[in-house]
Each structure stands twice: as C-alpha cells, then as structure tokens.
Amino acid sequence: MSKTHVEMIKCPKCKKLSEMTVWDIIDVTDAPEMKQKIRNGEAFRWHCSECDDNSLIFFPTIYHQPGEKYIVSYVPGDPDTAEKCMKDLSNDNESGYNFDNGYTRRVVTDMNQLREKLVILDEGLDDRIIELMKLFIVADIQTSSQDLRITEIYFTKEKDDTYSFAIRFDNDKWGGTAFSKDNYDQVAKTFKTSLLADNEVIIDTEWAVEMLNKNM
Structure with a gap:
C-alpha cells in the first residue's frame, strides 16, 4: 500500500514555503499513475505555489511493483540507510506481501541507478x-x-x-x-x-x- 506525507519546502527563488507530497512508499497497485512518474522524474518535481518555480527534490522512497514481484529502496547517497529500509520493510511488513517469496529486492542511492533498474525491469531483463x-x-x-x-x-x-x-x-x-x-x-x-x-x-x-x- 502506498504511503505519503506532506513537507513544507522553502523555495530557493522566492523564499516562500509551499507544500510537497513526499511518497514514502509507492505501490503501483493503488497508485498506477506513479509508475510513469517515478520513471520520468515527475514524482520528485516540486512546484512553488507562490512564484511558479519548479525544482527536483530527490527524497527517499520505496517503489513496489507487485505484478512483477519487484521492490526497490532508494535513498539518495546513503546505501546503508537504503539497505536498512529494505530490511525493516521485510521484518515489519504491514502490506500483506511476502517480500521473501520470489521477490527481486534492490537498493539504489542514485536517481540514474533507479531509472536504469526500472528500464531493465520493463524489458524483462536481469x-x-x-x-x-x-x-x-x-x-x-x-x-x-x-x-x-x-x-x-x-x-x-x-x-x-x-x-x-x-x-x-x-x-x-x-x-x-x-x-x-x-x-x-x-x-x-x-x-x-x-x-x-x-x-x-x-x-x-x-x-x-x-x-x-x-x-x-
């Protein structure tokens, strides 16, 4: 199940605060629109409601594609935390999925790595x-x-x-x-x-x- 929270972001241009929806967990079963947005970067795009400025803000997230039994933990620049998030998800699992049963589990720390993993997934490759x-x-x-x-x-x-x-x-x-x-x-x-x-x-x-x- 997908999980989000809202953060207030200070605009680097006008210095005003605007909301951003941060996706802690993306499950494409209940949020199918995020399948494309995580791939094209729109999931990380923040819009300032005051001055219309746009910025990319790369937040940690877990992306889950149940149909392919695929889950990836993304924490920018921090492999230890990314790996811990994956372990915590498996150990304290409220989703109802068994991530130890036939799942491909991955950990990445860079947006280019994340995009590449998903392109490989889409092509059915290893x-x-x-x-x-x-x-x-x-x-x-x-x-x-x-x-x-x-x-x-x-x-x-x-x-x-x-x-x-x-x-x-x-x-x-x-x-x-x-x-x-x-x-x-x-x-x-x-x-x-x-x-x-x-x-x-x-x-x-x-x-x-x-x-x-x-x-x-």
Whole structure:
C-alpha cells in the first residue's frame, strides 16, 4: 500500500514555503499513475505555489511493483540507510506481501541507478547480467583506448527498440555501444549457476567484480 506525507519546502527563488507530497512508499497497485512518474522524474518535481518555480527534490522512497514481484529502496547517497529500509520493510511488513517469496529486492542511492533498474525491469531483463556485461564492455574499451577512462555506464533502450550502453568518459563526453540479446543470453548462460544462489540487494559494479572473481 502506498504511503505519503506532506513537507513544507522553502523555495530557493522566492523564499516562500509551499507544500510537497513526499511518497514514502509507492505501490503501483493503488497508485498506477506513479509508475510513469517515478520513471520520468515527475514524482520528485516540486512546484512553488507562490512564484511558479519548479525544482527536483530527490527524497527517499520505496517503489513496489507487485505484478512483477519487484521492490526497490532508494535513498539518495546513503546505501546503508537504503539497505536498512529494505530490511525493516521485510521484518515489519504491514502490506500483506511476502517480500521473501520470489521477490527481486534492490537498493539504489542514485536517481540514474533507479531509472536504469526500472528500464531493465520493463524489458524483462536481469540487472545482474547487465552489470556483468558492463565489466566486459569497460574492459574492451579500455584495452582498445587506454587513454580513455569510463566514469559512468548505463543500460538504455534505443528508439528503434535495440539495446545499448550509454558511456560517460572522464572528459565529460558521452558515447555508446550496442549489444544484442544473444550477447545477454550468453552471459546469462555462463553465470546461471552462480546467479541462482545469489540474493544480494545491492547490484552494482562492486557486486559484478565479486561475482566475476568467484567464477574465475
């Protein structure tokens, strides 16, 4: 069940106070409109009723998509708190859902991570396989272009429905590299046994490196 509260936000422009609805828990069963708003960032948009200024305010939230048995805890910049929120939700569960039964549970601390996780979810893919693929992509690029350093890499779906990774380099330029479902399936096959035994909630580069080392 969704849960909200109201906070008073001081406008950075006119310095007046205006209300903002903060979503502590987003359950798309009773708040279906939030499914798109969490993806396009509108869930975090605040509007000043005094001067019409708009700002993005990234508040902690738990996003729950029951149909896919998917739940993600988002706490900006604080992985420990995000993980605690997930554990507290599982231990003191008033929703009626059993989050330990077949659920994908994730913890993220960055809005780009959250959006990426939801794009992967929408495509019916496994974010663990995507993170492993990123390691191989980064290794290939840095082997062929040793003067380039990758600072960010995200899974994306292009307008023509193909998949790719958007890559940011240390010179602030962006690039990209496409991949096929066959590439994805090959990585999934290679790590199938290890992934079956995995129940981590923080799936990122560090997790992928550890998983790769276990399989070497």
